């Protein structure tokens with residue numbers, strides 16, 4: 001139910017929530033008319049269905065005429081049946097008796113119909129001047145029942161009672177069966193609150209205070225959690241930096257082989273200069289100055305070649321990682337959390353099938369992470385253009401046989417990407433082989449040498465439907481009293 005407050009159009013009452021049942025003790029016919037015209041005008045304009053139940057001193061005709069004067073564009077509300085004016089005796093005394101269940105179920109049906117026609121709720125007013133003494137008790141029972149059941153309904157009900165004919169007993173009865181009462185006496189409004197309403201207001205004030213306190217606490221909590229996120233993203237950046245660093249080092253170590261050609265250049269120059277120097281010495285008389293110059297160039301180039309080799313060796317040495325016991329499943333989970341942003345960005349669905357209780361392998365945790373990270377990133381890249389099927393990646397790890405027939409751990413990264421021709425599978429592992437615009441073509445070749453450095457193997461196979469699966473087999477090693485290294 002909507003909790004928005006409804007304007008009652010009655011000055012001392014102001015806005016009230018749906019579910020309000022109150023009464024008006026009126027002194028004169030004009031008072032009554034003025035109050036109800038304002039009550040219904042506001043209701044019609046707020047998109048509510050209105051039911052005005054009339055009895056003496058007003059007639060239906062007088063009410064329609066008064067409405068026509070007071071509500072601009074009344075014709076529209078009449079045409080779309082937003083308002084009805086009903087006779088009190090038809091509503092309350094159908095069948096000659098006051099049957100509270102029948103009256104209340106009629107209101108419920110009216111409410112249901114109004115809601116299904118798109119109204120926000122219904123606004124009702126009924127006058128009671130027709131009531132005879134013998135009907136009083138039955139009617140009070142109806143008012144009590146209505147008061148009890150209206151609280152959670154989108155209904156606003158205003159009952160009107162003539163002040164002049166109300167004795168003290170009636171007054172107390174009416175005040176007790178409504179949430180509150182208003183009266184206009186000698187032109188001045190008075191509001192009579194029942195103890196229940198006073199209590200309810202105090203309760204609302206307490207709940208409001210509670211709510212404010214909870215909002216305050218939640219805001220503080222959230223502020224502290226927005227702090228946690230910052231720390232997490234700093235940690236992630238740190239981890240990414242560490243991986244990038246290792247990638248660079250490993251790439252350089254891998255490039256050592258290709259650095260040989262850098263050494264070949266000075267070697268060729270050495271050969272040329274040494275040959276030239278020999279020629280100068282064979283001259284008669286020997287051209288000693290030229291030969292000396294040539295030999296100096298030989299020394300310079302030899303130094304350069306030595307420097308290149310020393311530099312490469314130093315880099316290789318730096319990139320060498322220490323070995324520790326690595327829990328492969330945990331290591332894969334760490335990588336997955338690192339690549340999470342990429343996975344989400346490319347709408348890839350990653351499924352994990354990581355066997356429980358796998359023994360750790362003795363290895364270089366960071367390099368193994370780098371290898372798996374590259375396989376996952378390659379898989380994501382391979383699915384970038386795929387739109388006709390789900391971008392599904394399956395990462396599994398299980399116990400298998402190692403290369404030497406001993407126990408091993410087999411990791412598989414399966415994608416549903418563009419795949420590769422059977423003849424090209426081995427090419428993917430060649431250094432500098434890449435089909436990517438900004439690729440290096442070193443990832444798989446480095447990955448294979450990491451696998452081999454662990455006494456294992458890295459290879460690719462074509463899936464029966466789409467894409468490739470990369471397999472990494474690492475042998476288990478006997479536990480040397482080490483425990484898996486922490487992250």
Ligand code: ADP
Pocket residue numbers: 374378379382415417418419420428433434435436438439440441442443444445467468
């Ligand atoms: P890079 O990613 O820098 O190109 P890699 O060694 O990681 O270097 O990969 C080499 C090449 O192998 C890629 O450019 C790509 O053509 C191919 N490749 C790698 N992984 C996959 C895969 N999962 N599916 C299809 N092709 C792949």
